[in-house]
Amino acid sequence: MNILVDLKEGVQVYKSRAQRFMNFIIGSIEKDAANNWTKIDFFFKFIYNVMIGGPNQVEFAYQSSLLVTLVDFFLGPNSPLALPEQN
Secondary structure, three states: OOOOEEEEEEEEEEHHHHHHHHHHHHHHHHHHHHHHHHHHHHHHHHHHHHHHHOOHHHHHHHHHOOHHHHHHHHHHHOOOOOOOOHH
16 A cells, blocks of 8 residues: 655655545644643544554554654653653
8 A cells, every 4th residue: 555646756645535634643643642631542542443444554554653653652751762852
């Protein structure tokens, strides 16, 4: 599954609305999940329910670095990806 279509060099467009929506959700993990900690369970259950949908969803998770994003979020300032001012 190729989730991106290259129009020109450096310009990529997602093929479907579902992919755009999931990338929005993944991108908002740092900000929105942390700010809405009382609803964090629903946030991650939604991601889980989408990802167990089949091999295409697993491939999407791999291509969008979902696991890296989640590990970085849960490790917080102890993450190897944390900026020096976050430590």
